[in-house]
Amino acid sequence: MVAIYSETVRSWKMLLIMFPAFISMAIGIGASYMVGENVTPLLIIFPPVMVIVLDLMQLSIEVDEETLKIRSTLGLLARKTIRLNEIKLVKISKGWMSCSGMIHYTYPGKACVLIERTKGWSISFTTNRPEELAEALRTLGVPVVGGSP
Template sequence: MMPIYSETVMSWKMLLIMLPAFISMALGIGASYLTGEDVTPLLVIFLPVMVIVLDMMQLRIEIDEEKLKIRSALGLLGRKTIRLDEIKLVRISKGWMSCSGMIHYTYPGKACVLVERTRGWSVSFTTNRPGELAKTLRTLGVPVVGGFP
């Protein structure tokens, strides 16, 4: 189904923070290999860490007629789908650290969206387009509190 609303929230800061660690690990693996050491344990740790960091660098938010989908870049760790009829209330607050659900996807952004569900845990995530997101959800019949013009 074609999404009505789609947004990608990225965090390049995470990559910049992790870059020195990646370079250090790569240099350590290279130095160990050149001295004849077994680098298998280092590679076993290095590759999953790289995949996890790259996966969590961006968040994709999509809304269609039936569902709200939240996915990380690769969809390995960050993955949540909420049916619109399960949503009790959506609260949109200014500032990316202004709300916290039981499941929370935090990236620097303009606003925080807290989705309160009729059953299951609440979910929160950040957005850079709170007005558009609120308008889309209201159009689909979801109760929204907040949301900036």
């Protein structure tokens, strides 16, 4: 399918917040190794923590003719596909903390999108281009409240 709308929302702040933790963990592992401590548990935990943080650094939003897809960088933790015919209503609110669904993907951004589904849990996520997303969804026949300039 050809994407009608595509956007990537990034959170560099998460990397800036986690960078000191990564450095501290690396120094701690090195220091523990130098004094002869067993560093195996630390070496087992360190890579998955890094992968999780890197995975959550960005969110991709894509709308095609049949679905709305939400994915994190690697698609390990945040991965959701919503069929457009399952959407009851889309509410777009100003401010990235202005809504929350049962499943919520929050990154600093311009607006929050809440998707109410006919079956299943509501889903919300952040967007920096609410007008374009609203227009793409309206074009596909999805009822949208808000998102207009």
